[in-house]
Amino acid sequence: MIHVGIIGFGTVGTGTARILLGNRSILKERTGIDINLKKIADIDIKRDRGLKLPKGVLTPKADELLNDPEIDIVVELIGGTAIAKEMVLKAIDKGKHVVTANKALLATHGPEIFRAAGKHKVEIGFEASVAGGIPIVKVVREGLVANRIKAVYGIINGTSNYILTKMTEEKAEFSEVLKEAQKLGYAEADPTYDIEGIDSAHKLAILASLSYGSQYSIRDVHCEGISWISPMDIEFARELGYKIKLLAIAKETDGKVELRVHPTMIPEEYLISKVDGVFNAVYVEGDAVGSTLYYGRGAGDMPTGSAVVADIADISRNIVNGAHGRLSFSVSRKAKNLMKMEDVRSMYYFRFSALDKPGVLSKISGILGKYNISIVSVIQKGRREGKAVPLVVLTHMAREKDVVSAIREINRLSVVADKAAIIRVEGQENG
Amino acid sequence: MIHVGIIGFGTVGTGTARILLGNRSILKERTGIDINLKKIADIDIKRDRGLKLPKGVLTPKADELLNDPEIDIVVELIGGTAIAKEMVLKAIDKGKHVVTANKALLATHGPEIFRAAGKHKVEIGFEASVAGGIPIVKVVREGLVANRIKAVYGIINGTSNYILTKMTEEKAEFSEVLKEAQKLGYAEADPTYDIEGIDSAHKLAILASLSYGSQYSIRDVHCEGISWISPMDIEFARELGYKIKLLAIAKETDGKVELRVHPTMIPEEYLISKVDGVFNAVYVEGDAVGSTLYYGRGAGDMPTGSAVVADIADISRNIVNGAHGRLSFSVSRKAKNLMKMEDVRSMYYFRFSALDKPGVLSKISGILGKYNISIVSVIQKGRREGKAVPLVVLTHMAREKDVVSAIREINRLSVVADKAAIIRVEGQENG
Structure with a gap:
């Protein structure tokens, strides 16, 4: 039997608990492992979550759970990056595997957390941190x-x-x-x-x-x-x-x-x-x-809970088979090899607010041409002589740096009434 | 290092080999394991597959591969249910893990194969058997x-x-x-x-x-x-x-x-x-x-190869961590609990070929009503007095058994020229 403790009894915590309790037999059927929800810690132990918990499960003290030697997996569902980080590091330090739905925590303190997990040979499950119920972490990684x-x-x-x-x-x-x-x-x-x-x-x-x-x-x-x-x-x-x-x-x-x-x-x-x-x-x-x-x-108590429980099941399988670390978060490349934003290439949509008078399009397209930005199509809507009307331009692939320069120059034109709206365009380059 | 042998060097075999050779470093980066394609067996070792293999990899004898003690995983990509079954059972018998893309084999001889695998404590990977490159087996199971x-x-x-x-x-x-x-x-x-x-x-x-x-x-x-x-x-x-x-x-x-x-x-x-x-x-x-x-x-050399290699990687991770059987094909329920087709409920589309004359719709809808089939909408196309025209009926939820009886009776009507076309309809019952 694998024992689980949840810290944070909010929306996702409630969904996770509901699944662990309600689908316990299905989980056992599908994994061969009996997964027991032993403790839930939350500062608010009064509010009704519409869920009947076995007696003694709910506690206001996270330490009660972190110090329980029987608990194998700690689920962090507090959110935020301060207390959550402290709890996760404490759990790791006590040799417990961790499951979290906390993207902010991982995207900010990931390296520190995974280093600690590696040191203590525990696993970090984080399927629920991206795209809720869609098992995208598993898809990409496995x-x-x-x-x-x-x-x-x-x-x-x-x-x-x-x-x-x-x-x-x-x-x-x-x-x-x-x-x-x-x-x-x-x-x-x-x-x-x-x-x-x-x-x-x-x-x-x-x-x-x-x-x-x-x-x-x-x-x-x-x-x-x-x-x-x-x-x-x-x-x-x-x-x-x-x-x-x-x-x-x-x-x-x-x-x-x-x-x-x-x-x-x-x-x-x-x-x-x-x-x-x-x-x-x-x-x-x-x-x-x-x-x-x-x-x-991508969100909600039950879909996100589905991903949390999938991680619990995965880690449980590894514990039972003595295979923790089977799927450690391997970071094989040190270099991030990031492309600078200014070097990114994309197609673009520009909406200019340009005065409706002769020669304006020629001025704008002249500047775009100077920066090697070539035009796929142009739409001009409405005729209001001498007044500003929307002028929409769709481009071929262009470099961000060139776009920034061109738009800066166009925005300064006296025939342009307002800053251009810029939206990048995905899809096949057509033409 | 994990050694792999492939039996069957057709479309999927070639894709699998191409990935194992071409993405070997990426696979090592992502799993931490070096996966070596040691042997490929095929009766045709002459045909050019547009793929440069290391010397000594290709052999006309499957036994060479099945008897190689170094090979950990045998990949069956022959297709069909006769030789494929023999090869798979032989591989299992020799204690080798098996990966297959063969849905016909599994849907016909699954129980026998999984029993043998259980007995010899080896794994059967079959991600590629359903929906090609989509990792749907992993999604459903994990x-x-x-x-x-x-x-x-x-x-x-x-x-x-x-x-x-x-x-x-x-x-x-x-x-x-x-x-x-x-x-x-x-x-x-x-x-x-x-x-x-x-x-x-x-x-x-x-x-x-x-x-x-x-x-x-x-x-x-x-x-x-x-x-x-x-x-x-x-x-x-x-x-x-x-x-x-x-x-x-x-x-x-x-x-x-x-x-x-x-x-x-x-x-x-x-x-x-x-x-x-x-x-x-x-x-x-x-x-x-x-x-x-x-x-x-859902098909093709490289997409299906992607699924085959994902299974190879998974089994390799289990071998390295001493965790084979971590994800055995558990069949927990003996009873199939199959619903009889006659009890299935669905919405239906019927296209009758009915004579264009007064009273026909009333006759047909009368029979449908008799069998508790209620109508959502009716389309009658074209007017050819006294000749057959299509008469389309969309129904609410109805029982297959009732539909079969009603249609049999309607097909016998003298005002009906041809057998009805029947298509089941999915979606929300609207009404």
Whole structure:
């Protein structure tokens, strides 16, 4: 019998407990191991979580659990990076295996935690830290182990995907939809982490570390959010055959790894552009397997609990077979080989606010040409002589550095009324 | 160092060898283990596979490989169920772990093979036997281990999906598209296994065994093919908001497991109905994780090779850690709990060929009503007084047994010119 202790009895803690209790017999059937939820520690032991726990399981003291010699696996579900880190390091120090759903913790203090785990020969399970219930960590680390990973793209933040989906369906403003999402519980009171791409960047750092064998952190990820996206951009994207999604992208090109999170235009016929609402999806391209996609719920008590319990089952199998460390988090490459953002190449969508008068397009396209940015198509909407109208330009592949220079110069033109909106475009270079 | 021998140097054998040789350093980086392709046995050692093998690797004698004490893992890629079975049992008998992509073998002789493997304490890897490069075996067995699997649906035969996609896009006849597919190498000279659903049924038996803890075989699967599907049905489906796909379905309802492969109408907004061409996708619904989907290439040298090598890597990790049997193919339930096909409930699409004269619809709907089959909608196309025209009926949930009886009675009506076309409909019951 394997004994488990959970620290943190919030949403995911409750889901995890519900699965461990409710599916105990199924788990035994499927793994041959009896997994016992022995303790749950939380400062609030009063609140009703709608879950009947056996007597004596709930305790206000995490130490009671950390000091219990019978407990094999400690599950950290507190969140944040301060107390969570302390608890995780304590558990490791006491020789306990750890399962966590905490992407912020791993993307910030990963190296320290994995070093400690290596020293004490314990395992760290972190399936639930990326894309909730989708077993993407296992897929990248084991299922696609035969592949050189060429690219990993993901919609890995449900809140921002919900907002962009609603903006698209209802032609609504960002702020309006955000308020609605907060009311429905899909966005937090302080939504910064979700809408500014930080949560996605945490998860991308973890996916990239698995894919490219080095320890990437949140600091290695170029990160832009969605709060400035307007219904106008969504509508232009639609006219051009694209959807706008907040995409987390890791790619290896010529030995360099690029890591970036930003609003992205994706051809609407791509499967990933049909991933709507709070759902997540991760696209993985391997040199042998080609294109693959993994889709499911990226958050919530039960989906995230499903991933937590999968880690518990995996570690239990290793304990029973005396094989801990079987799948240690191997970081084989020291060098991060990061591509500088300025060297990243992409296609682009620009929306200029340009005065409707002769010669403006020629001026703008002249500057783009000077910086080696060639144009695929141009849309100009509305005629308001002498006034500002949107001028949309779609480009071929261009270098970020050139784009930054060109846009700076264009923004300074007297015929340009406002700063340009810039969205990177994914898809096949056509033409 | 782990030594591997491959028996069968065809398409998948070549892909597997290409990955083992070409990605050896990546595999070492990702697993910490050096995996050496020591031998390949094939009766044809002359044909150029476009792959440079180290000297001495290729041999015409499988025994050379089976008797090599250094070889830890034997990969069976011969196909078929006769010689393949002999080779697999021999390898097991010699204490070697086995990796196979052979769904027909497992769906026919699975119990015997797994029994032998259990006796000799060796592992059988079979990720490549279902859905090619998609790591669906790992996902169901490990990634979603915390879940009671409510349903598994899959497009798991690329050939038939290619044919249905082309029929849909080009409004073309089945026989025409099949010929084209054969010319392009997407269908075999004898396409029976693919187009009659047998290949899908083999794979479904394996998926169901993993999901429901009993050993299901091809004989447990109700199986219908796509060769009778007409462009007319595809067009009616489109009008009603559906796509037609060859779906393999495993579901547990009230403790009974239903296993069936047949053409299925799927709401066109479902992600799986957008899976086109030779691509595969498997939808898995778990009680904790909810809806998930896995998408990728279901066949081909490199995608299937990716799955074969993932199994080799997994078994290698277990060998190195002394943990073979860590993930044995546990069959916990003896009882298959199969639902009889006649008890299966589904929504239905019927296309009758009925004479265009007053009272016909009333006769047909009267018989349906008698058997408790209630109608969602009716389409009648074309007016040819006194001649046969298509009459399409979409139903609410009905029992297969009632449908069989009703259709038999309707087919006998003098106002009905031809046998009814019957397609089961998946999706939310709306009404």
